[in-house]
Amino acid sequence: MARGQPTSEDAIVRLLSIAALDIRAMASRRRTYGDHPADDYHERIRSLADACHNLPGPLHIRHKRERRRAADNTLEYLWKTASDTQVAWMRITLGKIGFNYRHLDDLRARTIKDLHTQGLLGDD
Numbered sequence: 001m002a003r004g005q006p007t008s009e010d011a012i013v014r015l016l017s018i019a020a021l022d023i024r025a026m027a028s029r030r031r032t033y034g035d036h037p038a039d040d041y042h043e044r045i046r047s048l049a050d051a052c053h054n055l056p057g058p059l060h061i062r063h064k065r066e067r068r069r070a071a072d073n074t075l076e077y078l079w080k081t082a083s084d085t086q087v088a089w090m091r092i093t094l095g096k097i098g099f100n101y102r103h104l105d106d107l108r109a110r111t112i113k114d115l116h117t118q119g120l121l122g123d124d
């Protein structure tokens with residue numbers, strides 16, 4: 001049976017799995033790897049843990065429709081509040097499973113624009 005697009009639940013499972021692997025690899029090597037060789041590995045580990053700490057919640061919901069809605073809401077919140085570095089990591093990670101995060105990018109852009117308009121976000 002052919003499988004459709006990855007769901008929000010699939011995205012959460014992927015992010016948690018890859019974050020755990022990345023954290024384990026950096027902790028055992030005591031350095032970062034990949035595109036950020038000069039980064040502080042403690043900071044990278046903290047960043048991954050920070051991005052993913054709320055993700056498991058929706059996966060424990062028994063009813064599929066409620067679980068899907070909670071997963072959607074959790075990803076939306078994460079995408080709006082994550083740092084640029086965290087979002088870049090999520091894009092790469094989710095792109096590898098074909099997850100369409102365009103709606104999340106649009107939501108993030110609208111949120112940032114609204115915060116600028118309200119004077120709540122500086123002009124970085």
